[in-house]
Amino acid sequence: MGSKTVKARTLKGFRDYLPAADIPRQGMLRRITKVFEGFGFGPLTTPAIEYSEVLLGKYGDEGDKLLYRFDDNGGRDVALRYDLTVPLARVVAQHRPTAPFRRYQIAPVWRAERPQRGRFREFMQCDVDIVGEASMRADAECMMVGLAVLQALEVPGYVMRVNNRKILDGMMERVGATGDDKFAVLRGVDKLPKIGKDGVVAELLTETSLDEAAIGRLFEVLERPVGNIDELEQLTEMFGDTGKAGVAELSELLRIVEAAGYSGQVEVDLSIARGLDYYTGTIYETFVLEREGYGSVMSGGRYDDLLGMFLKESVPAVGISLGVDRLLSVLEDLGLVKPQESVADVYIALVDDEGFGEMAAMARQLREAGLNVEQSLKVRKLGKQFKAAHNRGIRYVLLAGSDERAAQTVSLKDMDTGDQVSIAAGEAAAWLTERTRP
């Protein structure tokens, strides 16, 4: 081994979650998993590393540049996954599971983006997708899973903004935007909530060949009220066939979501464009109302053409993706997620070295009853051991000196109240379970 000291540091845009931050985070991931499985989605695990050609050309030129791409030790051109959607498409093309294929995946993805608040170069995505089902019921189910997750996580105020790529295509037709102009208009529309109408108009005038009249026709659509299904459906008159189809899909989707009682947090927003190239129909983004500046915490949509990049046939697909690390940043910022230093329900203090074996046996007994138990490995002053437990938020301390061990009793101290009781050793598991497992 070398003798030079290496500086201990993480790469910019990457972070460690120490236990105090990771305990609530893992708790969130468990609750998310429970909701996903509650909807009957099964887990999928795919490699972090894919052939580059599997990932390239799916996320737009911008996305391709953000890939962590390299030659592996065998000279293969590989890249770290950028999302969980393209690997899913690859899996479906490779393994051909029975349709509809419903899976969830909870795994990190990597993007070499400029780091900023709430944005990391490595972040955990939690995705559910349904592959092989074309009806809006699949879009609705993915939306509802997402909304059920935010509900389970007790996220305070949030809104899911929904649109349809076909409506955006209808807008392009309406203003006569083609080729590069089309992407410039999409980018402009996407920025509307951030830079406002004047900003977007200025940008479109300089960056596209559209004139003021064309841009006016764009805003006629964008400024139409779409607060309910009736208003939305009145948009139809403004569009050709593609735009009409988009309006029909979106209103069907809203009807399903409403019937299932989830419409309260859903609103139509014609400026939602989604950055990724592969969307073809429904698209949605979700914002925590008090922290919209963090960007969307959960988004997705329908991508009926993506499978066609791996197969010679078209396979419909739709999904949603929760960025749990960004959501966690938001909730921390709102003071709704607090550090938790320990997972232990009880701390077993060590009074004397002779007692170690018996305390280890006691720890085993408590664990078998389902309790989380940290056993002190060292004799220290009792006050210090109590303090160590208390500082780490472990409410109960169990201890037994030689007299207690001889009498087969233990002391249990409640660090919140300061109360201490002495009970039979055999009763400790029940005593603690009653107080820590609601």
Add this chain to the structure above:
Amino acid sequence: MGSKTVKARTLKGFRDYLPAADIPRQGMLRRITKVFEGFGFGPLTTPAIEYSEVLLGKYGDEGDKLLYRFDDNGGRDVALRYDLTVPLARVVAQHRPTAPFRRYQIAPVWRAERPQRGRFREFMQCDVDIVGEASMRADAECMMVGLAVLQALEVPGYVMRVNNRKILDGMMERVGATGDDKFAVLRGVDKLPKIGKDGVVAELLTETSLDEAAIGRLFEVLERPVGNIDELEQLTEMFGDTGKAGVAELSELLRIVEAAGYSGQVEVDLSIARGLDYYTGTIYETFVLEREGYGSVMSGGRYDDLLGMFLKESVPAVGISLGVDRLLSVLEDLGLVKPQESVADVYIALVDDEGFGEMAAMARQLREAGLNVEQSLKVRKLGKQFKAAHNRGIRYVLLAGSDERAAQTVSLKDMDTGDQVSIAAGEAAAWLTERTRP
């Protein structure tokens, strides 16, 4: 988007876990997490990518070559983590958490090794470590966590083979091996179970400067019975100070483990050497008896010098690592882990399109009672829907035609027995919970 079809494939040494394989695997990971937290270990999450200098020089020359190392988009020399131990050492040096620092981490690691049965280039490691505690009680606790995990996973016959690097150092002193000879002897000893005494002797004669007399002195130690603590302690006479210290540590460790009732699956094996460079004391490897050929499924040890590579002080540390993907391969091979196609407890069939909304509301009600529910998104012949549920191992199917919906009743079919009952819709959650949640 491009129009060329890309071949859907995974890299050699990497694999997808589709739901049928991933459902039991995720179940294993949850049980492992429960045991880790049962011992009071909290979670830690670290980045997949580290500065290369953080990882280099920790795993020996062989290990360095197996790193997935590349220049990132900003030209930084980075590498994917090779294990979870070195990132832990980096974390402790960087964040200086209060000692003893007890953490678990469950995360994939990457090694560009030649793939073989049960060995992958990406595999999930499940580690617990205690940093900042020098006593053998910490070594014992890590061993016991590991043994408790195998017990919780109902792994059939297994043995944890324990040794101490200081005993190996004592052997080196005894045979006069220094420099490169030392590593050659370690490698030879490590191969003893595979190639036998004759093979090792032949290898050492060609690859080292040791003569037959020296090699004989090595085998005098290796062939001594060490089946109990007394026999182990009698080894002391064969060693100088370092070897003596190793024997003392190992016998102390065994006494603790025995007192806690875990000694049945533990044996001393002086040929255990562990491939990684950083171990300094206790080392252990664990084998499933009926499938030893897969190699160790759980291993670890004490690495008191590793932290010194990041800090100017020495910090004691010990840990254990379970290779859950290899263990899963072993259990699959033994027929003890079977594919499970779905996580759903109940499948809600769709009788007619008009019923979709009411069935969605029923699904929501069942989910709120904690059940995992897959709702059919499509009207198909009932026989087909029953078959779809049955093929995927979902035992119960719930359905309601228009008459039943009018009467607020549902039918519940048990796909195992073929029995079908009609009950009040409001009773369905209780009926199903009783049958699916033991």
